[in-house]
Amino acid sequence: MATLGLIEYKDASPEVRAVFDDIMATRKIDWINNFWKALASDPATLRRTWESVKQIMAPGALDPLTKEIIYVAVSTTNQCTYCIASHTAAARKAGMTEAQFAELMAVVGMANETNRLASGYQVEIDERFKA
Amino acid sequence: MATLGLIEYKDASPEVRAVFDDIMATRKIDWINNFWKALASDPATLRRTWESVKQIMAPGALDPLTKEIIYVAVSTTNQCTYCIASHTAAARKAGMTEAQFAELMAVVGMANETNRLASGYQVEIDERFKA
Amino acid sequence: MATLGLIEYKDASPEVRAVFDDIMATRKIDWINNFWKALASDPATLRRTWESVKQIMAPGALDPLTKEIIYVAVSTTNQCTYCIASHTAAARKAGMTEAQFAELMAVVGMANETNRLASGYQVEIDERFKA
Amino acid sequence: MATLGLIEYKDASPEVRAVFDDIMATRKIDWINNFWKALASDPATLRRTWESVKQIMAPGALDPLTKEIIYVAVSTTNQCTYCIASHTAAARKAGMTEAQFAELMAVVGMANETNRLASGYQVEIDERFKA
Amino acid sequence: MATLGLIEYKDASPEVRAVFDDIMATRKIDWINNFWKALASDPATLRRTWESVKQIMAPGALDPLTKEIIYVAVSTTNQCTYCIASHTAAARKAGMTEAQFAELMAVVGMANETNRLASGYQVEIDERFKA
Amino acid sequence: MATLGLIEYKDASPEVRAVFDDIMATRKIDWINNFWKALASDPATLRRTWESVKQIMAPGALDPLTKEIIYVAVSTTNQCTYCIASHTAAARKAGMTEAQFAELMAVVGMANETNRLASGYQVEIDERFKA
Numbered sequence: 001m002a003t004l005g006l007i008e009y010k011d012a013s014p015e016v017r018a019v020f021d022d023i024m025a026t027r028k029i030d031w032i033n034n035f036w037k038a039l040a041s042d043p044a045t046l047r048r049t050w051e052s053v054k055q056i057m058a059p060g061a062l063d064p065l066t067k068e069i070i071y072v073a074v075s076t077t078n079q080c081t082y083c084i085a086s087h088t089a090a091a092r093k094a095g096m097t098e099a100q101f102a103e104l105m106a107v108v109g110m111a112n113e114t115n116r117l118a119s120g121y122q123v124e125i126d127e128r129f130k131a
Numbered sequence: 132m133a134t135l136g137l138i139e140y141k142d143a144s145p146e147v148r149a150v151f152d153d154i155m156a157t158r159k160i161d162w163i164n165n166f167w168k169a170l171a172s173d174p175a176t177l178r179r180t181w182e183s184v185k186q187i188m189a190p191g192a193l194d195p196l197t198k199e200i201i202y203v204a205v206s207t208t209n210q211c212t213y214c215i216a217s218h219t220a221a222a223r224k225a226g227m228t229e230a231q232f233a234e235l236m237a238v239v240g241m242a243n244e245t246n247r248l249a250s251g252y253q254v255e256i257d258e259r260f261k262a
Numbered sequence: 263m264a265t266l267g268l269i270e271y272k273d274a275s276p277e278v279r280a281v282f283d284d285i286m287a288t289r290k291i292d293w294i295n296n297f298w299k300a301l302a303s304d305p306a307t308l309r310r311t312w313e314s315v316k317q318i319m320a321p322g323a324l325d326p327l328t329k330e331i332i333y334v335a336v337s338t339t340n341q342c343t344y345c346i347a348s349h350t351a352a353a354r355k356a357g358m359t360e361a362q363f364a365e366l367m368a369v370v371g372m373a374n375e376t377n378r379l380a381s382g383y384q385v386e387i388d389e390r391f392k393a
Numbered sequence: 394m395a396t397l398g399l400i401e402y403k404d405a406s407p408e409v410r411a412v413f414d415d416i417m418a419t420r421k422i423d424w425i426n427n428f429w430k431a432l433a434s435d436p437a438t439l440r441r442t443w444e445s446v447k448q449i450m451a452p453g454a455l456d457p458l459t460k461e462i463i464y465v466a467v468s469t470t471n472q473c474t475y476c477i478a479s480h481t482a483a484a485r486k487a488g489m490t491e492a493q494f495a496e497l498m499a500v501v502g503m504a505n506e507t508n509r510l511a512s513g514y515q516v517e518i519d520e521r522f523k524a
Numbered sequence: 525m526a527t528l529g530l531i532e533y534k535d536a537s538p539e540v541r542a543v544f545d546d547i548m549a550t551r552k553i554d555w556i557n558n559f560w561k562a563l564a565s566d567p568a569t570l571r572r573t574w575e576s577v578k579q580i581m582a583p584g585a586l587d588p589l590t591k592e593i594i595y596v597a598v599s600t601t602n603q604c605t606y607c608i609a610s611h612t613a614a615a616r617k618a619g620m621t622e623a624q625f626a627e628l629m630a631v632v633g634m635a636n637e638t639n640r641l642a643s644g645y646q647v648e649i650d651e652r653f654k655a
Numbered sequence: 656m657a658t659l660g661l662i663e664y665k666d667a668s669p670e671v672r673a674v675f676d677d678i679m680a681t682r683k684i685d686w687i688n689n690f691w692k693a694l695a696s697d698p699a700t701l702r703r704t705w706e707s708v709k710q711i712m713a714p715g716a717l718d719p720l721t722k723e724i725i726y727v728a729v730s731t732t733n734q735c736t737y738c739i740a741s742h743t744a745a746a747r748k749a750g751m752t753e754a755q756f757a758e759l760m761a762v763v764g765m766a767n768e769t770n771r772l773a774s775g776y777q778v779e780i781d782e783r784f785k786a
Binding site: 212 | 366377378
C-alpha cells in the first residue's frame with residue numbers, strides 16, 4: 001500500500017481537487033492515476049510536481065511523443081516499475097507504435113551497455129567533444 | 132589513460148581497420164573517437180559492439196535524432212561523463228537545437244524526480260496500466 | 263522466495279541465534295525481519311552486517327531519526343523495494359512524522375532531478391567548492 | 394565546458410538576473426555557482442528549478458541542515474561529482490561538522506550495501522512492513 | 525504482463541523459432557524463458573541480443589561460472605528483479621554453490637558500499653592507478 | 656581534494672597507523688592508497704571498513720581474482736571512477752590478463768543491456784526461477 005495512502009477525489013480537499021481537475025482537463029481523461037493520489041497527502045508537492053510536469057511535457061521544441069519516449073528511457077534505465085508501466089501507457093496514448101517501442105528499447109539497452117564499456121575501459125573524453 | 136590503451140588507425144590490425152573504415156564510412160567522418168580506439172584492444176567486442184550500434188541507430192520507426200536524444204537521456208541518467216559528451220555532440224550533429232537540448236534535459240530531470248517519488252511513496256501500479 | 267531460504271529462530275544455530283538475540287535486544291522488539299533471516303544462511307555475513315549496522319546506526323553526531331531518514335533517501339534513490347518498506351517503517355518507529363516523510367520525499371526527488379541537470383549540462387565544479 | 398556555456402550576471406537578461414538576484418538574496422551570498430549559470434541558457438528551467446529548490450529546501454518539518462544532508466546522501470549514491478562538491482559545501486555552510494559528515498558517509502555506504510544484499514538474496518517484504 | 529506480450533514457440537514465426545531452437549540447443553534445455561518470449565515481438569532485437577549473449581557467455585579467458593557470477597553482480601547492483609532471479613538460477617546450473625553465492629553477495633554489497641565512500645569523500649585517483 | 660583531506664602515515668594517530676600497518680602487511684605492499692588516507696579522518700569507519708574488506712576479500716569459496724573481478728563489475732556498473740581505477744589495478748595484481756579484462760567488460764556491458772530490456776519489456780519472472 002502507498003506509504004501515506006491514496007486520496008480519492010471524493011475525499012479530497014478543495015486544494016487537491018483543483019489539481020486533480022487540472023490533470024483531467026489537461027490530459028482529457030476522467031480518472032486520476034495512483035501516483036497523484038499518493039502525492040495528494042502532501043498538497044504542496046502535488047501542486048509543484050504537477051505544475052512542473054505540465055510545463056515540461058507540453059509541446060515545445062520537442063513533440064509530446066518524443067517527451068514520453070524520453071520518460072520511458074529514463075524510467076527503464078532506473079528500473080522504476082511504476083514509471084515504466086505508467087509512461088509506456090502514456091507513450092502509447094501519445095501515438096507510440098509497437099515498432100517504435102521496440103526500437104526505443106533497443107537504444108536504451110545499447111546505451112546502458114556502451115555507458116559501462118566507456119567507463120570500464122576508462123576512456124578519456126576526446127578533445128573534439130569538449131568544445 | 133584508457134585501461135588497455137588506445138589503438139590508432141596506423142597501428143591497427145586489418146581486422147580493426149575494417150571496423151574503423153566502416154565507422155567512418157557509415158558516419159561520413161574522417162576520424163575515430165576514443166571509445167572505439169579503446170575497444171580495439173578486443174577486436175571481437177569492437178566488431179560486435181559496432182555492428183549492434185550500426186543496426187540499432189539506423190533510421191527505422193524512430194528517426195536518428197530521436198535515437199541520439201534517447202542515448203543522451205540514458206547517459207545523463209547514468210551520469211556517464213564520456214557518453215554525455217560524445218552523444219551530446221552526436222545529437223547536435225544529427226540536428227538537435229539548443230532549445231531541444233534544453234527540453235531534453237528538463238524531461239530527463241523531471242523523470243528522475245518522479246521515478247523516486249513513485250518508488251519512495253510505494254505507489255502500486257494502477258490496474259489500467261497492467262493491460 | 264529468498265534465494266537461500268529464510269532461517270527461523272527455532273531452526274537457527276546457536277551462532278545465528280546470538281545475532282538474532284542481539285538484534286531484538288538492541289531494537290527492543292520480539293521478532294526478526296526477513297532480511298536477517300535471509301542473511302542467516304551465511305552466519306559470517308549475518309554477524310558482520312549486523313555489527314556494522316549496530317555501530318553505524320547508534321546515536322552519535324547524528325541522531326537515530328536522521329540516520330533512518332538518510333537510509334530511506336538512499337533506498338529510494340536506488341529503488342530498493344524491500345529497503346524502502348523496511349526503513350520507512352524504521353524511520354516512523356524512530357519518530358518520523360507524515361510531514362517529515364513528505365519533505366524527505368520532496369528533497370530526494372529534487373536531488374535526483376538536479377543531479378541529472380548538473381551532469382547533463384556538463385557543469386564544471388566551481389573553484390570555491392574544491393577547497 | 395558546460396554544454397550551452399555559462400551565463401554571467403553581467404551578460405544575463407533581466408529575466409535571468411531576477412532569478413540570480415533571488416538566489417543571492419535567499420542564500421545571503423554575493424555570487425552564483427556554475428549550476429545556475431548553466432541553467433540560465435534555458436530561463437524557463439532556471440526559474441522553475443530555482444522556485445522548486447527554494448520551496449523544498451526552506452525550513453519546514455525538517456530543518457535546513459537535515460535537508461542538505463539528504464541532498465548529499467542522494468548525490469553520493471548517484472555519484473554526481475558536481476552535486477557532491479556543491480552540496481557538501483552547502484551542508485557545511487548549514488552547520489554540518491566533520492563528525493556529522495563522517496557519520497553521514499557511513500550510513501550512505503551501509504545503506505548502499507544492504508540495498509544490494511536485500512535485492513540479491515531476493516528477500517520478500519515482511520507483512521508487517523506492508524501496513 | 526509483458527508490454528508486447530509473450531510469444532510461445534507454437535505461435536512463433538520461422539525466424540523466431542530458429543532463435544528459440546538455437547537457445548535450447550546451446551543451453552541443452554527444452555524450454556524458453558520469458559525474457560526471450562518477450563523479445564520475440566522484435567525479431568531483429570531477439571536475434572541480435574541472443575547472438576551477442578551466445579558469443580559473450582561462451583567459455584573463453586573466463587569460465588562460464590565466472591561469467592554468470594559477473595552477471596548476478598551487475599543485476600544485483602542494478603536491482604533488476606527479473607535478472608537476479610534468472611541469472612542466479614543460471615549460475616547455480618553452472619555449478620555455483622551456496623557458499624559461493626554467499627561470498628558473491630558479500631563482495632557485491634561491500635563494493636557498493638566502498639563505491640559511495642570513495643565518491644562521497646571525493647577521493648582523488650592515486651597516480652599509481654593511472655599508469 | 657578529498658573532503659576531509661588525506662592523512663599520511665607520518666601524521667597518523669597510533670590507531671590509524673595500526674590499520675595502515677595491517678593493510679600493508681595483508682597486501683604485502685609498502686604504501687597506502689588515497690581511499691584509506693581519506694577514511695582515516697574517521698578512525699571508526701576506517702577500521703570497520705578495512706576489517707570488512709579484509710574478511711570479505713580473503714580466499715574462500717571464491718578465489719581472490721574472482722572477487723576482484725566482481726568488484727570491477729560493480730564499480731563499472733556504478734560508474735565509480737576511483738573504484739574502477741583502483742580495483743582494475745588490484746585485479747591485474749591478482750593475475751587478471753588483458754583477455755580476461757576484455758571478457759569481463761563484455762559481460763558487464765551485456766548484463767547492463769539485458770537488465771534494461773527485461774525491465775523495459777516488463778517481463779514477468781518465470782515460475783521455474785521462483786523455486
